[in-house]
Amino acid sequence: MHLGATLRLLRVDAGLSLRDMARRIGVSSAYLSRVEHGVDAPPTAERLTAIARELDVPPALLMDVANRMSPYVSEYLEDVPGAGTLFLELARRRLSGTQLARVRDFLDAEFPVRGGLSDAAVPALAPLLTPERVVLQLSCGGWEDVLDVVAGRLAAALPGWDAARLAERLRQRDEESSCAVGGEVAVPHVFLQGAAPVAALVTLAKGLHVDTPDGRPLRLVVAAVDGERGRVRLTRMAHVARLAARGLAARLDGARQPGQVLAVLEELEALR
Numbered sequence: 001m002h003l004g005a006t007l008r009l010l011r012v013d014a015g016l017s018l019r020d021m022a023r024r025i026g027v028s029s030a031y032l033s034r035v036e037h038g039v040d041a042p043p044t045a046e047r048l049t050a051i052a053r054e055l056d057v058p059p060a061l062l063m064d065v066a067n068r069m070s071p072y073v074s075e076y077l078e079d080v081p082g083a084g085t086l087f088l089e090l091a092r093r094r095l096s097g098t099q100l101a102r103v104r105d106f107l108d109a110e111f112p113v114r115g116g117l118s119d120a121a122v123p124a125l126a127p128l129l130t131p132e133r134v135v136l137q138l139s140c141g142g143w144e145d146v147l148d149v150v151a152g153r154l155a156a157a158l159p160g161w162d163a164a165r166l167a168e169r170l171r172q173r174d175e176e177s178s179c180a181v182g183g184e185v186a187v188p189h190v191f192l193q194g195a196a197p198v199a200a201l202v203t204l205a206k207g208l209h210v211d212t213p214d215g216r217p218l219r220l221v222v223a224a225v226d227g228e229r230g231r232v233r234l235t236r237m238a239h240v241a242r243l244a245a246r247g248l249a250a251r252l253d254g255a256r257q258p259g260q261v262l263a264v265l266e267e268l269e270a271l272r
Contacts, residue, residue, distance in 0.1 A: 002182030002213035003066040004036040006241040009187070010055050010234050011036075012177040025050040038213055042066040045074075056231045058122060061238040065245045097270035104271060122272045123236045125243070126265040128199035128224065131258035133157070137205040143218075146202060147171060147188060150223035153200040158192070158225065166190070170223065180212040183244035184219040187237060195227035197236075201261060203252050220249040243268060 011021050018036075022029040025047060034040040043051065045068050052059040063070050077083055095103070133153045140146055151167035158166070169190045173179070180186040184207070200223045207217030222240050226233040246268065255261050 002038055003042045003062070004038045005178065005181045005213035006062075006065050006238065007051065008036040008177050009179065009181060009241075010057065010238060013234055013237065014055050016054070021051070021054060024054045042068065045069070045071050055234055057235045057238045061122065061235065061242050064242045065238070067245070097267045101270040122239050123232055124265075124269045124272065125199060125222065125236070125240060126262055126269055128197055129201055129262065129265070131262075133198070133200040134258035134261050135200070135202040136255055136258070136261070138202050139205045140208070143208065143210050144171075146204070146208065146221055150188065150200045150202055150221060154198055154223060154225055157198045158195055161192070178211065178213070180210070180218065181241045181244050182212065182214040182216070183247070184216050184249035185240070185244035186212075186218050186221050187224065187240050188221065189224040189226070189237065191229060191233070192225055192227055195225050197224070197226050199224045203255065220244075220252060239272065
């Protein structure tokens with residue numbers, strides 16, 4: 001997975017220049033540029049936490065995209081070594097996301113989080129989709145065709161917007177900073193003042209060979225419109241990048257009905 005592409009996408013959406021972000025987290029802009037372009041290794045957990053704080057997104061999202069363990073987890077395992085046995089039991093039982101969500105509900109009821117360490121809720125992707133906005137096994141000639149398709153599906157849910165104008169806005173945003181986040185996934189998105197959040201999802205019949213951060217062809221496109229800037233929008237984008245890191249494209253590759261897509265997302269998003 002390519003963390004740098006996600007960091008760049010979120011930084012641009014937050015309205016921060018490379019220099020501003022570097023100054024805020026105490027690094028050089030040259031270093032941050034190398035991270036965003038995948039030249040340098042992903043930042044440490046501590047530095048990822050600092051980046052998340054400046055973006056106002058839950059640090060756990062960036063940790064997951066980077067495939068790093070949260071400092072909370074590593075510190076807890078050091079303090080309470082026996083907790084590792086419980087993690088092993090969870091793994092042995094192969095609990096699903098829905099089952100793990102039930103475990104978390106029990107923990108929330110019996111052992112509430114102390115000290116305000118829990119992350120705020122991460123907005124789910126599935127509620128922004130409808131079967132009409134899920135296109136499966138699309139055959140297309142190129143990236144422009146994909147944008148035209150998602151724009152058409154999104155425009156149908158946005159009063160006052162036509163597909164051609166929306167497609168142009170999506171193209172403009174992609175030119176500012178590529179929406180390809182790796183893992184065969186791209187997340188074209190646009191801000192439309194006052195619009196209700198809405199999403200469209202497209203799987204491709206054949207991998208689309210465009211410029212991606214990890215060199216893998218696109219197989220899945222998740223397009224989104226948001227009507228407000230700020231934390232919720234950035235958190236949703238980071239969440240989709242996390243789903244990409246968890247193999248969302250491969251999980252949806254065999255889907256032939258929109259209901260299958262929504263069922264997969266429901267399972268993946270049960271614990272987020």
